[in-house]
């Protein structure tokens with residue numbers, strides 16, 4: 001293949017020839033020929049030839065409007081054998097796409113390589129297109145729809161998306177919904193999972209509710225800055241610049257796999273559908289990205305409130321041109337035969353992409369250490385009972401503490417199950433209620449070492465002291481624990497230690513006052 005400079009010169013020669021054929025030239029009386037001349041011929045990125053017409057020295061009776069007429073461009077395209085367009089600049093420059101003719105083939109499989117990731121916050125790689133790898137910042141994508149028939153590559157794509165989110169250094173929280181319980185199993189136990197993976201309409205509704213509440217919380221925090229941030233990156237940079245007492249907020253990504261099936265089951269008058277509508281409409285401003293995956297999206301399923309916000313649409317292979325039309329506004333995906341191949345619309349501009357492949361093993365490598373067999377919900381209950389209730393699994397107190405997040409019925413159910421498994425034991429008297437066992441705590445922590453023994457658990461305040469010794473005496477948690485010991489314990493050791501610690505605290509605060 002000729003080098004681009006030669007190709008560009010050849011294109012310029014053919015353009016002049018084509019224009020002369022059309023009569024865009026001037027015949028002098030003595031039989032000489034004045035053709036259109038060029039001010040410059042350049043090439044860009046080996047892909048385009050830019051041929052600038054010298055408009056100040058056009059042959060007599062040749063006008064710019066003749067040179068840019070669609071019929072002229074059409075003729076030039078035929079003569080050059082490559083698309084010839086007018087560049088949108090002042091003057092007149094023809095642009096020839098040099099590479100358009102050799103249609104590069106996309107590979108059947110391309111492994112995600114994070115070393116290619118461009119710098120920037122929350123940048124996500126989609127895959128390889130004919131123009132190169134496609135990487136986009138989450139903030140630009142708004143909400144995402146992922147459609148395709150069975151085995152087309154939806155779940156693999158979601159896996160790659162989540163993997164990438166977990167492999168960057170900024171904070172992120174994940175909320176996952178998966179009716180079949182298969183897609184995200186590998187993500188169970190990653191610390192960024194903010195809620196147990198939802199496998200039912202009720203669980204999904206709970207997630208959607210929690211997210212709307214988080215949205216309200218963020219709205220209040222935004223307002224508290226007094227600076228009207230418009231998006232999460234703005235809020236976070238204001239927070240860091242202002243030395244604010246509030247902390248940076250993580251980006252939230254909520255993925256609903258099998259969304260079509262989920263809504264079919266829940267119905268369109270459900271709380272779930274209503275809450276998702278609210279999240280779709282307002283969530284983006286607060287750093288909440290929703291991802292909806294499913295097999296066949298009906299035109300009416302994504303109601304307008306959601307549709308308007310779905311700027312990124314990934315359509316894998318599908319059965320009918322109609323399906324492709326519903327998602328992309330354009331047919332074409334029905335012709336796809338390769339798994340992982342998709343047509344992706346970014347705000348209306350459609351690109352064909354072989355999406356990045358991420359092996360399951362890479363995802364499994366994300367988990368550090370052994371994983372707790374308990375769900376995140378079960379773990380927080382155990383933690384709360386241990387840290388706040390002195391080891392008592394008190395249903396009423398727990399229900400109160402997790403109001404709106406975990407129902408009393410669920411806590412009662414767990415209490416019965418765990419007692420039967422020997423993870424909760426009845427205290428000496430009825431009033432003592434059930435207590436958590438060391439085995440349960442160890443299961444909740446999912447790791448060994450530094451865990452309380454049964455003896456420590458039976459004397460919870462010694463366990464608390466142990467913790468205190470490892471805490472920063474200036475921290476709130478330290479003060480809270482200390483108060484608890486002073487108030488609740490009548491063990492002489494606890495009282496003595498509390499007294500010492502309190503004195504230490506007082507001295508410290510006097511020191512800092514005096515300084």
Ligand SMILES: Nc1ncnc2c1ncn2[C@@H]1O[C@H](COP(=O)(O)OP(=O)(O)OP(=O)(O)O)[C@@H](O)[C@H]1O
Nearest residue numbers: 109149150151152153154155156339340355356357
């Ligand atoms: N990006 C990819 N590159 C190469 N192969 C892929 C890619 N994505 C998917 N595949 C292949 O296609 C198979 C099916 O993909 P996947 O499980 O993602 O389908 P799906 O669309 O989620 O199907 P379902 O609707 O049944 O859940 C994968 O096991 C894999 O072999």
Ligand SMILES: [Mg+2]
Nearest residue numbers: 154155156183
């Ligand atoms: Mg799937």
